[in-house]
Amino acid sequence: MMNEDKEDSLTDASAGVVAVKVDDLTVAYNYKPVLWDIDLEIPEGVLMAIVGPNGAGKSTLIKSILGILNPIAGSVSIYGKSYEKQRALVAYVPQKGSVDWDFPTTALDVVMMGTYGSLGWIKRPGQKEKKLALEALEKVGMLPFKNRQISQLSGGQQQRIFLARALVQDASIYFMDEPFQGVDATTEIAIINILKELRKANKTVIVVHHDLQTVPEYFDWVTFLNVKKIATGPVKDIFNDDNLTKTYGINYKVSIQE
Amino acid sequence: MDITEYIKLVFTDYTLRTITLGTAILGAVTGMLGSFAVLRKQSLLGDAISHAALPGIAIAFLITGAKDSNVLLLGALVSGLIGTFWIRGIIKKTHLKSDTALGLILSLFFGFGMLLLTFIQKQPNANQAGLDKYLFGQAATLVESDVWLMALVTGICLMVLLLFWKEFKILLFDTDYTKTLGFNTKFIDILITTFIVLAIVLGLQTVGVVLMSAMLLAPAAAARQWTNSLGVMVFLAAIFGAFSGVFGTAISASQNNLSTGPVIVIVAGIFVFISFIFSPSRGLLFKQIRFIKNRRDLQLHKTLSFMYHIAETHENISHPHAIKILNNFQGYTKGTLQKLVRKNYVKLDGSMWSLTEEGFNTASNLYNQQTENNE
Numbered sequence: 001m002m003n004e005d006k007e008d009s010l011t012d013a014s015a016g017v018v019a020v021k022v023d024d025l026t027v028a029y030n031y032k033p034v035l036w037d038i039d040l041e042i043p044e045g046v047l048m049a050i051v052g053p054n055g056a057g058k059s060t061l062i063k064s065i066l067g068i069l070n071p072i073a074g075s076v077s078i079y080g081k082s083y084e085k086q087r088a089l090v091a092y093v094p095q096k097g098s099v100d101w102d103f104p105t106t107a108l109d110v111v112m113m114g115t116y117g118s119l120g121w122i123k124r125p126g127q128k129e130k131k132l133a134l135e136a137l138e139k140v141g142m143l144p145f146k147n148r149q150i151s152q153l154s155g156g157q158q159q160r161i162f163l164a165r166a167l168v169q170d171a172s173i174y175f176m177d178e179p180f181q182g183v184d185a186t187t188e189i190a191i192i193n194i195l196k197e198l199r200k201a202n203k204t205v206i207v208v209h210h211d212l213q214t215v216p217e218y219f220d221w222v223t224f225l226n227v228k229k230i231a232t233g234p235v236k237d238i239f240n241d242d243n244l245t246k247t248y249g250i251n252y253k254v255s256i257q258e
Numbered sequence: 259m260d261i262t263e264y265i266k267l268v269f270t271d272y273t274l275r276t277i278t279l280g281t282a283i284l285g286a287v288t289g290m291l292g293s294f295a296v297l298r299k300q301s302l303l304g305d306a307i308s309h310a311a312l313p314g315i316a317i318a319f320l321i322t323g324a325k326d327s328n329v330l331l332l333g334a335l336v337s338g339l340i341g342t343f344w345i346r347g348i349i350k351k352t353h354l355k356s357d358t359a360l361g362l363i364l365s366l367f368f369g370f371g372m373l374l375l376t377f378i379q380k381q382p383n384a385n386q387a388g389l390d391k392y393l394f395g396q397a398a399t400l401v402e403s404d405v406w407l408m409a410l411v412t413g414i415c416l417m418v419l420l421l422f423w424k425e426f427k428i429l430l431f432d433t434d435y436t437k438t439l440g441f442n443t444k445f446i447d448i449l450i451t452t453f454i455v456l457a458i459v460l461g462l463q464t465v466g467v468v469l470m471s472a473m474l475l476a477p478a479a480a481a482r483q484w485t486n487s488l489g490v491m492v493f494l495a496a497i498f499g500a501f502s503g504v505f506g507t508a509i510s511a512s513q514n515n516l517s518t519g520p521v522i523v524i525v526a527g528i529f530v531f532i533s534f535i536f537s538p539s540r541g542l543l544f545k546q547i548r549f550i551k552n553r554r555d556l557q558l559h560k561t562l563s564f565m566y567h568i569a570e571t572h573e574n575i576s577h578p579h580a581i582k583i584l585n586n587f588q589g590y591t592k593g594t595l596q597k598l599v600r601k602n603y604v605k606l607d608g609s610m611w612s613l614t615e616e617g618f619n620t621a622s623n624l625y626n627q628q629t630e631n632n633e
Contacts, residue, residue: 017413063434066437066438067288067437067438068434068437068438087438087439087440091438092399092434092435094432094434094435098432098434099431099432100297100299100431103297103430103431103488104297104482104485104486104488104490105427105431105487105488106485106486110431113427113431113432113435116424116436116439117429117438117439117440117441118443119424121422121423121441122421122422122423122424122425124423124424125424131283141382149486165435187308220620242390
């Protein structure tokens with residue numbers, strides 16, 4: 001299809017396997033739908049940003065795909081099979097603010113939780129799981145803090161701990177809910193490096209993202225969402241004023257962002 | 259009876275031994291499970307459950323007409339569970355916040371229970387007296403079979419806790435994430451809640467409906483102060499709970515038979531008080547000491563860095579200065595300078611103070627963010 005070398009990741013993506021497929025997904029908390037009739041195909045190996053205004057249903061979309069929320073209608077498949085069957089292929093990084101960081105536990109212990117899924121019921125983590133957790137801590141640059149109580153970590157460090165916990169799962173598809181929220185430059189760079197490494201390993205990463213300016217720099221795929229799906233596709237094709245205006249409802253210019 | 263007499267009696271007197279053992283086991287199991295309630299921010303749940311158990315006791319008595327404690331506790335268990343699941347239902351199905359749901363169920367069930375109790379008291383049944391002991395508890399009515407039941411439940415609870423430790427921990431910390439890993443969070447949740455209800459119901463006879471939640475919360479709140487590990491916290495809470503039971507019983511038995519339940523709760527409260535003040539990392543006392551020490555260090559550093567900035571403008575870093583220049587109207591006293599002398603950062607020559615080489619180097623590295631971050 002395309003012959004330029006630098007385009008090969010995109011060609012792979014558009015010609016290749018569909019990692020996540022969402023059909024007719026509709027979610028409502030009360031009467032008004034939060035997500036309306038979402039159809040989405042995410043190709044394998046892309047770094048995809050989900051962008052949209054507050055209340056657009058970005059986190060809800062991720063949570064519905066992961067079965068945390070029950071949609072009113074619609075279905076989700078991961079590599080062609082139901083999510084329940086493919087759970088082991090999927091890892092989740094929740095919003096940092098969703099847990100109580102004063103919980104009595106250490107950084108290493110939280111990262112170990114990433115191994116619980118493959119362990120299953122009752123079985124305790126052993127040396128093997130500990131080794132995996134330490135490796136993940138190393139990757140996010142948090143090894144020196146492994147025995148820290150988690151409340152004594154900075155916001156950025158806590159975010160990296162959450163990232164490490166997902167890395168331990170060694171999944172094929174990663175869902176991340178605002179991993180860049182309120183983190184400093186050091187953490188932002190650490191996360192970006194991890195994202196790039198994941199892409200190199202042909203993993204699919206879906207990120208709820210707020211900073212529109214960094215979308216073209218960090219991601220190669222983007223989905224515009226505002227209750228309905230506005231557009232989805234390669235950043236270079238669809239990340240433009242038109243889609244931004246449709247999504248955010250104001251006359252948006254990529255060139256003169258707020 | 260005084261304390262020594264009491265200690266002798268614990269080992270010889272059957273009744274006292276039963277009560278002491280009973281309150282100790284009760285304290286241990288409620289402390290253990292209370293840790294989970296506290297960490298789930300469901301501290302009020304215990305209060306709601308215990309109050310919700312009251313109508314169950316009354317109804318069980320009305321149906322059977324007998325005061326068999328096991329039957330009454332079964333009634334309490336059923337109505338406690340109904341209350342709990344109503345609370346969960348209200349939170350899930352309506353927009354009410356959990357504290358509203360808890361308060362609502364607590365007062366409604368308790369009110370209904372009180373209504374039934376007054377109704378029972380008006381009945382011409384000689385058996386009726388003494389049901390109100392479930393309000394504030396009466397440890398003296400504990401018999402051996404009650405203690406065996408408590409021990410059995412505690413044993414089962416301990417086994418389940420050890421078996422599902424990993425699942426409990428991850429559910430407490432991050433429920434949504436637990437779901438994505440494929441665990442049935444509803445099952446784990448119901449398991450924890452059921453054991454909390456069981457422990458509360460077991461304690462009703464001893465501590466009573468009104469004070470029961472303190473047994474759940476106080477040992478856990480105290481234990482949290484001493485550790486940053488969930489395992490140690492649960493263990494400590496069990497120990498604190500057990501000792502509250504033992505000490506409470508001892509005090510109540512040796513002091514003109516003060517009502518046991520309230521005394522146990524007060525002892526547990528003392529554990530909390532001591533823990534809040536004296537725990538090394540989270541306690542108020544050491545926090546204040548650290549705060550004062552940090553302020554002193556800051557004053558020291560401030561003076562040192564002031565000297566450093568002056569020294570930077572001089573050829574010789576050890577150029578001496580009079581105290582009035584160093585004081586710079588900031589009110590840092592001679593004391594600070596003398597402390598710096600003791601640390602070898604500053605030299606005193608007559609009435610002139612001068613920075614040393616060591617002081618200069620320390621000052622130049624002071625509060626360097628980069629070096630602190632890379633600890």
